Amino acid sequence: xxxxxxxxxxxxxxxxxxxxxxxxxxxxxxxxxxxxxxxxxxxxxxxxxxxxxxxxxxxxxxxxxxxxxxxxxxxxxxxxxxxxxxxxxxxxxxxxxxxxxxxxxxxxxxxxxxxxxxxxxxxxxxxxxxxxxxxxxxxxxxxxxxxxxxxxxxxxxxxxxxxxxxxxxxxxxxxxxxxxxxxxxxxxxxxxxxxxxxxxxxxxxxxxxxxxxxxxxxxxxxxxxxxxxxxxxxxxxxxxxxxxxxxxxxxxxxxxxxxxxxxxxxxxxxxxxxxxxxxxxxxxxxxxxxxxxxxxxxxxxxxxxxxxxxxxxxxxxxxxxxxxxxxxxxxxxxxxxxxxxxxxxxxxxxxxxxxxxxxxxxxxxxxxxxxxxxxxxxxxxxxxxxxxxxxxxxxxxxxxxxxxxxxxxxxxxxxxxxxxxxxxxxxxxxxxxxxxxxxxxxxxxxxxxxxxxxxxxxxxxxxxxxxxxxxxxxxxxxx
Amino acid sequence: xxxxxxxxxxxxxxxxxxxxxxxxxxxxxxxxxxxxxxxxxxxxxxxxxxxxxxxxxxxxxxxxxxxxxxxxxxxxxxxxxxxxxxxxxxxxxxxxxxxxxxxxxxxxxxxxxxxxxxxxxxxxxxxxxxxxxxxxxxxxxxxxxxxxxxxxxxxxxxxxxxxxxxxxxxxxxxxxxxxxxxxxxxxxxxxxxxxxxxxxxxxxxxxxxxxxxxxxxxxxxxxxxxxxxxxxxxxxxxxxxxxxxxxxxxxxxxxxxxxxxxxxxxxxxxxxxxxxxxxxxxxxxxxxxxxxxxxxxxxxxxxxxxxxxxxxxxxxxxxxxxxxxxxxxxxxxxxxxxxxxxxxxxxxxxxxxxxxxxxxxxxxxxxxxxxxxxxxxxxxxxxxxxxxxxxxxxxxxxxxxxxxxxxxxxxxxxxxxxxxxxxxxxxxxxxxxxxxxxxxxxxxxxxxxxxxxxxxxxxxxxxxxxxxxxxxxxxxxxx
Numbered sequence: 018x019x020x021x022x023x024x025x026x027x028x029x030x031x032x033x034x035x036x037x038x039x040x041x042x043x044x045x046x047x048x049x050x051x052x053x054x055x056x057x058x059x060x061x062x063x064x065x066x067x068x069x070x071x072x073x074x075x076x077x078x079x080x081x082x083x084x085x086x087x088x089x090x091x092x093x094x095x096x097x098x099x100x101x102x103x104x105x106x107x108x109x110x111x112x113x114x115x116x117x118x119x120x121x122x123x124x125x126x127x128x129x130x131x132x133x134x135x136x137x138x139x140x141x142x143x144x145x146x147x148x149x150x151x152x153x154x155x156x157x158x159x160x161x162x163x164x165x166x167x168x169x170x171x172x173x174x175x176x177x178x179x180x181x182x183x184x185x186x187x188x189x190x191x192x193x194x195x196x197x198x199x200x201x202x203x204x205x206x207x208x209x210x211x212x213x214x215x216x217x218x219x220x221x222x223x224x225x226x227x228x229x230x231x232x233x234x235x236x237x238x239x240x241x242x243x244x245x246x247x248x249x250x251x252x253x254x255x256x257x258x259x260x261x262x263x264x265x266x267x268x269x270x271x272x273x274x275x276x277x278x279x280x281x282x283x284x285x286x287x288x289x290x291x292x293x294x295x296x297x298x299x300x301x302x303x304x305x306x307x308x309x310x311x312x313x314x315x316x317x318x319x320x321x322x323x324x325x326x327x328x329x330x331x332x333x334x335x336x337x338x339x340x341x342x343x344x345x346x347x348x349x350x351x352x353x354x355x356x357x358x359x360x361x362x363x364x365x366x367x368x369x370x371x372x373x374x375x376x377x378x379x380x381x382x383x384x385x386x387x388x389x390x391x392x393x394x395x396x397x398x399x400x401x402x403x404x405x406x407x408x409x410x411x412x413x414x415x416x417x418x419x420x421x422x423x424x425x426x427x428x429x430x431x432x433x434x435x436x437x438x439x440x441x442x443x444x445x446x447x448x449x450x451x452x453x454x455x456x457x458x459x460x461x462x463x464x465x466x467x468x469x470x471x472x473x474x475x476x477x478x479x480x481x482x483x484x485x486x487x488x489x490x491x492x493x494x495x496x
Numbered sequence: 497x498x499x500x501x502x503x504x505x506x507x508x509x510x511x512x513x514x515x516x517x518x519x520x521x522x523x524x525x526x527x528x529x530x531x532x533x534x535x536x537x538x539x540x541x542x543x544x545x546x547x548x549x550x551x552x553x554x555x556x557x558x559x560x561x562x563x564x565x566x567x568x569x570x571x572x573x574x575x576x577x578x579x580x581x582x583x584x585x586x587x588x589x590x591x592x593x594x595x596x597x598x599x600x601x602x603x604x605x606x607x608x609x610x611x612x613x614x615x616x617x618x619x620x621x622x623x624x625x626x627x628x629x630x631x632x633x634x635x636x637x638x639x640x641x642x643x644x645x646x647x648x649x650x651x652x653x654x655x656x657x658x659x660x661x662x663x664x665x666x667x668x669x670x671x672x673x674x675x676x677x678x679x680x681x682x683x684x685x686x687x688x689x690x691x692x693x694x695x696x697x698x699x700x701x702x703x704x705x706x707x708x709x710x711x712x713x714x715x716x717x718x719x720x721x722x723x724x725x726x727x728x729x730x731x732x733x734x735x736x737x738x739x740x741x742x743x744x745x746x747x748x749x750x751x752x753x754x755x756x757x758x759x760x761x762x763x764x765x766x767x768x769x770x771x772x773x774x775x776x777x778x779x780x781x782x783x784x785x786x787x788x789x790x791x792x793x794x795x796x797x798x799x800x801x802x803x804x805x806x807x808x809x810x811x812x813x814x815x816x817x818x819x820x821x822x823x824x825x826x827x828x829x830x831x832x833x834x835x836x837x838x839x840x841x842x843x844x845x846x847x848x849x850x851x852x853x854x855x856x857x858x859x860x861x862x863x864x865x866x867x868x869x870x871x872x873x874x875x876x877x878x879x880x881x882x883x884x885x886x887x888x889x890x891x892x893x894x895x896x897x898x899x900x901x902x903x904x905x906x907x908x909x910x911x912x913x914x915x916x917x918x919x920x921x922x923x924x925x926x927x928x929x930x931x932x933x934x935x936x937x938x939x940x941x942x943x944x945x946x947x948x949x950x951x952x953x954x955x956x957x958x959x960x961x962x963x964x965x966x967x968x969x970x971x972x973x974x975x
Contacts, residue, residue, distance in 0.1 A: 250868035251731040251740050252901070261730050264743035268771035271750055275764040285754040292747035388901035389729035398901055422731070422867035423877055423902060 054442040063439065063474055066481035070320065070436050075484065076338075079318035083337040084413045084432040087313040087321075087377070091187040092305035094239040097230040099222075101177035103194050104165045110141075111158040115173025115370045116328025117343040118161055121152050125329030125365050127208030130456020131172035132159075134210025138218050139176050145210065163324055163335075167194040168307045168370035170299060171206035171452055172329070179218070180226035184241065184304040189312050195304035197221055197229075200294040201460060206369075208456030220286075228287045232273035239269055241305040245379070246419055248298070249429070254387040255302040256371055256380030257394060257448040257463060262298035267291050303370065306377035313337055313432075320480055321413060322433035325376045325445065325468050329368035329452070334472045336435055339479050346471035351451050353464015354395045363461055365454040372447055372468070378416050378431025381446035381465060382408045385421045386429075394448050394463045404446045404465070405430065411437040411445065435480070438473040533921040542918065542953055545960035549799070549915050554963065555817075558797035562816040563892045563911040566792040566800075566856070570666040571784035573718040576709040578701075580656035582673050583644045589620075590637040594652025594849045595807025596822040597640055600631050604808030604844050606687030609935020610651035611638075613689030617697050618655050624689065642803055642814075646673040647786045647849035649778060650685035650931055651808070658697070659705035663720065663783040668791050674783035676700055676708075679773040680939060685848075687935030699765075707766045711752035718748055720784040724858070725898050727777070728908070733866040734781040735850055735859030736873060736927040736942060741777035746770050782849065785856035792816050792911075799959055800892060801912035804855045804924065804947050808847035808931070813951045815914055818958050825950035830930050832943015833874045842940055844933040851926055851947070857895050857910025860925035860944060861887045864900045865908070873927050873942045883925045883944070884909065890916040890924065914959070917952040 029048045031038035038050035057063035070076055101107060112135055114128055124132070133148040136157070142148035151157060162169050169175055174196075181194040196206075199217060203209040233239060244265050251261030267288070274284050291297050314323040319337035326333050333343040348366035355361070374380035384390060385405035388398035402423060408430040409415075415428030433445055444467035451462040508527045510517035517529040536542035549555055580586060591614055593607055603611070612627045615636070621627035630636060641648050648654055653675075660673040675685075678696060682688040712718060723744050730740030746767070753763050770776050793802040798816035805812050812822040827845035834840070853859035863869060864884035867877035881902060887909040888894075894907030912924055923946035930941040 247739075252729055260726075261740055261743070264740070264747055267747060267750070268743055271746070271771060272764045272768040275754060275760055275767055281754055281760065285751045288754055289751040292750060391901075392905075398904060422870075425877060426871075 056440045057474065058442060058470065060474065063478055066486060067436060067440055067477060069486040070477065070481060071440065073486070075318045076320055076436070079316045079338055080321050080413055080432070080434065083313040083316040083319040083321040083323075086189065086316070087309050087432055088416060088418070089188045090309040090312045092184045092193075092241040092308040093187050094182055094233055094241060094301060095185045096183040097180055097197075097226050097233060098183055099177065100175045100179050100181050100194070103181050103183050104167065107165055107177065108158055109177055110156060111160060111177070113160055113162040113165060113167055113169065113173070113175040114328060115162060115169050115171065115368060116326045117331055117333030117345050119159075119328045119330060121159060123330060125368065126454050126456045127365055127368060127452045128172045128174070128329050130208030130210050131174040131205045133456075134205045134214060135174045135176040135179070137210060138215050139178060161326070161328075162370055163326060165194070166192060166307065166311060168303045168373050169196050169206065170198070170303065170371045171369040171450065172208055173370045174205060178222060180222055182301055182304045184301070184308045186308040186312050191308060191311050193304045193307035193311060195300040195307070197225065198294060198297050198300045200290070201296065203457065203459055207452045207459040209459060210457060224283050225287050225290065228274055228277055228279055228284060229270070231277040231279065232270045235273040235276065236269065239266070241301060242418055244298075245302065245305070249383060249386040249419055250422055252387050252389050254380050254383040254390060254448065255298065256374040257450065258387045258390045259298040259302065260295040262302065263291065263295055266298050266301060299371065302379065303373050306373040306379065309377050310373060315340065318480075318484060320435045320477065322376055322435055322476075325372040325447075326370045327367045327372065329365050332367060332469050332472060334435075334468065334476060336476045336480055339476060339483065342479060344472045344475040344479065346469035349466050349469060351449060351462070351464040351466045353449075353451055353462050353466070354393070355451070355462035356460070359453070359461035363453050365452040367447070367449060367466055368452055369449070371449070375445055375447050376433065378412070378419060378429040381448045382412075382431065383419065383421060383429040384446070384448065385424050388423065390448065394465050396465065407443060408446060410441050411443050435473045435476045438470065439477045442470065444468050444470050444473070535919045536953065537921065537949065539953065542957055545965060546915060546919055546956060548965040549956065549960060550919065552965070554797045555799055555915070558795045558817055559800050559892055559911070559913065562792040562795040562798040562800040562802075565668065565795070566788050566911060567895060567897070568667045569788040569791045571663050571672075571720040571787040572666050573661055573712055573720060573780060574664045575662040576659055576676070576705050576712060577662055578656065579654045579658050579660050579673070582660050582662050583646065586644055586656065587637055588656055589635065590639060590656070591615075592639055592641040592644060592646055592648065592652070592654040593807060594641060594648050594650065594847060595805045596810055596812030596824050598638075598807045598809060600638060602809055604847065605933050605935045606844055606847060606931045607651045607653070607808050609687030609689055610653040610684045612935075613684045613693060614653045614655040614658075616689060617694050618657060640805070640807075641849055642805060644673070645671060645786065645790060647782045647852050648675050648685065649677070649782065649850045650848040650929065651687055652849045653684060657701060659701055661780055661783045663780070663787045665787040665791050670787060670790050672783045672786035672790060674779040674786070676704065677773060677776045677779045679769070680775065682936065682938055686931045686938040688938060689936060703762050704766050704769065707753055707756055707758055707763060708749070710756040710758065711749045714752040714755065715748065718745070720780060721897055723777075724781065724784070728862060728865040728898055729901055731866050731868050733859050733862040733869060733927065734777065735853040736929065737866045737869045738777040738781065739774040741781065742770065742774055745777050745780060778850065781858065782852050785852040785858065788856050789852060794819065797959075797963060799914045799956065801855055801914055801955075804851040804926075805849045806846045806851065808844050811846060811948050811951060813914075813947065813955060815955045815959055818955060818962065821958060823951045823954040823958065825948035825954075828945050828948060830928060830941070830943040830945045832930055832941050832945070833872070834930070834941035835939070838932070838940035842932050844931045846926070846928060846945055847931055848928070850928070854924055854926050855912065857891070857898060857908040860927045861891075861910065862898065862900060862908040863925070863927065864902050867902065869927065873944050875944065886922060887925060889920050890922050914952045914955045917949065918956045921949065923947050923949050923952070
């Protein structure tokens, strides 16, 4: 039998460990190599839970509800307010940060640097050393942005007087918030806190925010999803490429800015600031994605991921059906494209709430829309398309309001199903900027990374437990 | 022999007439069908000339010079002026039009309608009937825009007081001109001449142009090629898709507009007009392409195409090595995507100078950059890429200053070689808007068409004659 087998020309399909395929290929035999790993990474208990959860009617129904709420969300910029005015229940001595909860002593360099900057900006201390002592004293309340329906890129710092975009989901009325984008270089979100950084923040509060506020009011608000949809047809994925969307936003704002009655010089400065910052839309995108994902959150039994977020130490996710719980793992360091003079050695682990865009089917999930982004994050345009297609394996569906031209106008894959991640071992692709691990140096690169599988495994376990799958239908031990 | 042939399994390559391939395919035999037609469409005399011209050292050297002048052109918006101030040698009673020369009686509906509009706008007549009589009287001098280093979309009408973009090629100092874009709908360039159309033109002259002029001056000019390059990475091909480039241009202009000291209300109106017109950049693109192609014009012996242009009746081209000569053929009617209620029956034959963009390697040649344009001109994103790749067969090289992300950042194919067109039978692909054949109705669709082969055959014949190829090396009659 064996002899007969090897006398014939072989056609081989290799499943799993690809080194077997290489061995066969080296003997000039064609091999189709199937990229496969055991469900739940071979964790037997989790695998059993997963088997019960796949196609489970209650989870399917919950996911349908959650996904539809996401799809029908209509995020709309309705105002620009100080954080304390936007978020009524935030205390006067609260500073919000990116990612899951973390205490001062455990925070990474850029987050600590940005917090020192925020304390100086608020006037709670007059020098960095005093600010740092105050931060360590316990007199400041630190909390994740996500706990207040907010998100922030990189360090993600929000203090009471900082202005935020106020986005409302017209479909369900929930609101979300995000800071205004400061531009690149030395900026607070990368941990910089020098006088020029604080000066820019003060200008944003006293000049830029009032102009934006008046313009948004004059326009009666700005629908964000049509802007995102158009930007996807213009090479943005609205996470790390926002050049089209920032331009589209400026086009909407400018006539109203000019007619605001505010000083021409300030309006020119504001227009120049926005025009000179190709990431200006990022924070609008993030607040809008947060509003879309919060709409899908809190559906009992749903395995849909409603937040992915990093504090620079831990990567955390939330599931729609798991309430306020965070499921965390160590934040990865990114093997990306580094600016000259920097390498992975200098990099802070993955940081920021901006992965809310991937959670909403944008960013890494919509890379097929943005072939030019590979010049920034690495890879080829074909890789960008492959990333989007791979995400189709772990999502609940497509968002046909956000279509991708290079994939024949297919909707972007959206609604990450934690079950599918654990079952396939395919992790969400994330386009991200890379911060230096020391505060104040800023961005040192960008790249493509993945959400850690362990977050999804923990989340699926917790959801399984909450659903009491084992009690209702105990699996036979030897099945 | 024949019997033996048909006893074996056949592998067939079919060259040329593809119906032979279909016949073989219908018998379940695999066929590779090679799309081929005889050089010079089988015209023996032209074919002989062509054989002498392919790889001819003098032509190769001339094309190298012409192509390098095109590549190193640096178009820059330096001013916005009235046509009479920009083009000193234009007479007071001259009206410029798109395409090759044509007399009033032979003009198509949209061009006649636009000329009547221009006469009313200039105040040379007070009603349409009188204007039409004046146009027919011979008292107005009609000339192609191209004869005055100008270009105009669709009807392409320029009268003395209309404002034009002034673009200078910083590399060689040559200038080019194009009107300001009026937007879509009822506009002069589609032959509309009603009071609202003329009112808009007057506002553009008295309000918009002075604001643009001041802004351009304050900016010290605007380099256009970087804007085009960036727009190609944002889904534009800067002929029929200009949404990114128009936004990029507005971003440059706005701060200077606001600081111009002109009335805020006018600035807001101007910003709103530009922001509301996704084709605003088209006319800047056209003037810039004209400046680039004029740089390459006039190189003795060059077979590089330096203009493709249509007057709505005839399609004309010029070669770098053939001076002021036009080589014309009937303008095609476009089998494109028509707006609801319209069909090819309603369409004017292909019209306008905007094919200067294709001549410069943009538009249909750069379609791979603009997958979303297929929603406007038809076909699939794969067709768009295939169009760009096909143009690689008839061009002198690639413009590495204008790269295409979906083709791994390859430069756009540019520098149409008339020899290659005639040799391969592959005609330049053109993305174009479609005008109604009656004046004043406006755009009724858009589509992809081709420049007529006959223009290129005539041009190659003329170039051959000017080079006296037959005298210097007469071909043997029976070779």
